[in-house]
Amino acid sequence: MKNSIKLELTNHILDLINDRVITNENIDDAHYHAFNEDYYLIGYYQCSQWLKNHGIDTFEAIEICQTYEKDNFGESNIYDNSEQTVNMLAYIFGEELLNSLNFDSIEELKESLK
Helix, strand or coil: CCHHHHHHHHHHHHHHHHCCCCCHHHHHHHHHHHHCCCCCCCCHHHHHHHHHHCCCCHHHHHHHHHHHHHHHHCCCCCCCCHHHHHHHHHHHHHHHHHHCCCCCCHHHHHHHHC
């Protein structure tokens, strides 16, 4: 995961903590609330720009998504638009980020993200 993406996703999680979307009561589902409950980014153009801004080639992004799905589910979806691809990337990279941290509470999560 590129540093620019890690920083963006870190800020996204911190915003959700500050907005009380992620709380001590649902800390075990932090990944779900941050990257699966709703779209991370909406709009084909915005998603295409997101890929460009982070220096990710479209085919590289699709490969990351398909490899993740094959490794975890044994099969893969077809990624035929930037919105679907970027939201899956956010899901994958968000999972990677949260799994790299050691936390049991909001306070520990915030400290780990800083």
